[in-house]
Amino acid sequence: MYTLLAFIVTIGILVTVHEYGHFQIAKWCGVKVLKFSIGFGKPLWSTFLGKDRTEFIIAAIPLGGYVKFLDEKEALETNENIKFSESDLKRAFNRQHVLKRMAIVLAGPFANLLLAALLYWLLLMSGVTGIKPMIGQVIADSPAASAGFMPNDVIKSINGSEIDTWKEASFAFVTESLKSDSVEVEVLDRYQKTQIRNLNLQSFDFEKSKQDVMTALGLTLYEVNIPARIGEIKAGAAADIAGLELGDLILSVNQKRVAYWQDFTQEVRQNPDKPIAVLVRRNQQEVMLNVTPKASTVDGKTVGIIGVAVLDSRVTTTYFSVAVALKKAVATTWDTSILSLKLMGRLVTGQLSLKNMSGPVTIANAAGESADRGLKPYIAFLAFISISIGVMNLLPIPVLDGGHFMYYIVEFVTGKPVPESILIIGQKIGLFLLGLMMVIAFYNDIIRLITG
Secondary structure (H helix, E strand, O other): OHHHHHHHHHHHHHHHHHHHHHHHHHHHOOOOEEEEEEEEEEEEEEEEEOOOOEEEEEEEEEEEEEEEEOOHHHHHHOOOOOOOOHHHHHOOHHHOOHHHHHHHHHHHHHHHHHHHHHHHHHHHHHOEEEEOOEEEEEOOOOHHHHHOOOOOOEEEEEOOEEOOOHHHHHHHHHHHHOOOOEEEEEEEOOOOOEEEEEEEOOOOOHHHHOOOHHHHHOEEEOOOOOOOEEEEEOOOOHHHHHOOOOOOEEEEEOOEEOOOHHHHHHHHHOOOOOOEEEEEEEOOEEEEEEEOOEEEEEOOEEEEEOOEEEOOOOEEEEOOOHHHHHHHHHHHHHHHHHHHHHHHHHHHHOOOOHHHOOOHHHHHHHHHHHHHHOHHHHHHHHHHHHHHHHHHHHOOOOOOHHHHHHHHHHHHHHOOOOOHHHHHHHHHHHHHHHHHHHHHHHHHHHHHHHHO
C-alpha cells in the first residue's frame, strides 16, 4: 500500500504539472479550455471553475491525463453536437496560428523539464550529502588501471565539471561515455598533488552499467572500518520507535558481537519484520533495546531497515548558493535529458537490450523505495522521472506531443496542414508503437518480479 500510494502521488504530481503546462500556455494563447483531467476513465470528482467554466476532473485510472480544448475539427470527428458562437470560433484550437499550436503542445514536456530543474535547484540549495569520491582498490587490467589511477586518489573533476560525491562521478562517467571515447579526470593523489588521468571509455558496457558503473571501469570506493555509532535517525522509523538515540554505539545484535557498522547493517538487513535485541553503549552505560526492522524491497530483494545512518568520515555535505545551485540544476536536467535521449536511441538501434525498458511496476517500486529513504531521495527520484516523461513526450511519435509538433513543423514549412489521410496513418503507427513499448515494459516488469 505504501508503494502504491507513493506511485499514485508521483504520477499525480507529474501528470498535473505536464497537463498544466498545456493548460496555461493555451490560456495565454487565447484558446478556450473545456476540460482538465488528471487520470482517465470514470470521473471520481469534478467541478467547473473560471470564466470559461473549465471542468476540472480527477478520474479513476491514474496513469495519465489530458486537457481538452475547444476544437471544431474534433467536435466533427466525435459527432459532438456543439454550437459554436462567433467569439468561441476565434478561440478554437484549430483556428490558432501554427506557432501558437506548437507552443501549446511543447508546453507539457517543457513543464516536466522545468519541474525537474526546480526540484534539483531546491535539493542543491538544501545541501547535497554523499560519499567523498576517494578511490580504494583499482581493479587490475581495467580501464582505470591503464589510466594510472591509484588507491587514495580523490576525484575532483571530470572533463572540467566539478565532482563532489561518488554518485556524481558515476553519473558523469555515463554521460561523458555518450559524448566521447575518453575523459580527462582531475584527481588529488595521496600526496595532495593534482594529477590528470585520461580514462578510456571505449570498453564501457551499458548492459553492466545498471549494476555498477565505477566497478565496470575498474574503480572501487575507499573502504574504512567504521564503528557502529548512530549518526542519524529518521523520525518515525523503527529505530526511533525502539528508542535508539544519536551517538549510541552498537555493541551486539541478538547477542552477536558487532565490531563495525557493516556488521550491524548486515544483521538488520537479514531480519525484515523480525524483532532483534540490540545492545548499545550510551553515556558509559549499556542499554538493551528491541528493534523490529521494517521489510523493504531494495534491488529486488526484501531486506530489513530501521531508518538510521552512521557517523562516517567519508560522508560530505556540499551547499550551493542560489545562483550556483540554479546553474547546476539546469545543467543536471540538460545532461539527464540528453542521456535519456541517447539511451533511447541505443534501444532503437539495438545497441542496448530492450530488457532495460521499465514499466509502471518498476516505477512504483522505485517510488516506494525512494519515499521510504526520505524526502530528499524521493524528490531526486521525482525529478528524474519528470525528465523521463518530458523527454518521452518530445519524441516524434504520432499521438505524443512530439508527434503533433512534427506535424505543425510540416504545416509551418509548407503553409498547409498535414493531409487527414496521413494523420490517420500516423495515429495508427503511433498507437502501435506505444502499445508495443508498453507490452515490452510490462513484460520486463513481470520478469523482474519473478526473478528478483
